[in-house]
Amino acid sequence: MTTPRDLLIAAMDQPTRRPVERGDLSLALAGGELIDLLSAQAIRLDGDQIVPSHPPAMPDRLLDEAAASLVREAPYDSLDDYLWRRGRGLATAYLDALEADGQLTRQRLTHWTPSRSSPTVLVDSPARREAADRWTSDEPVLAALAAAVGIRDKPTGDSPGVDDDAVATVLAAVDDALRDLEFQRQRRALDEAAFDNIWRGG
Known part of the structure; x- marks a missing residue:
């Protein structure tokens, strides 16, 4: 399995205080892809630029798509x-x-x-058990991505940390993108509230 798939399984399997926003999850999944591509040495970071290499065959179709989608000439x-x-x-x-x-x-x-599609549920599978093992072991990358989207609490000082600078840089970029997305939501909500007040004569 891959980090994005493990994160998605965790998001479906773990109880949360509030539903995970699909946009938040999508950004975190993209970050998980980058971390797996770093691990496979399919990319490296030059500052905040993603520099592709000649990637090995990835074990996952979506990771292959991620690698293929990268800009391969400067500016990256x-x-x-x-x-x-x-x-x-x-x-x-x-x-x-x-x-x-x-x-x-x-x-x-x-x-x-007829008006509603059937809900999807996870089946009991080796992939689900592997994701659960990674979850219960507090593996730092999965824990950090899960905390970023609100599936679990933020790591404490006693939690195992990420010791790879490039991975830490990706995780920080995910956090920044999620903050930007939340800011956009709040601004949109304020704009909609102001528009409603105009129509109500408020």
């Missing part, structure tokens, strides 16, 4: 550019991939409901 992708571009709709792509691989199944409804 910045971390921020990649996260926003690649992250668009990425949670849906990973859900579809899990379903295509038999990791998800559609739950049978007790009665016919």
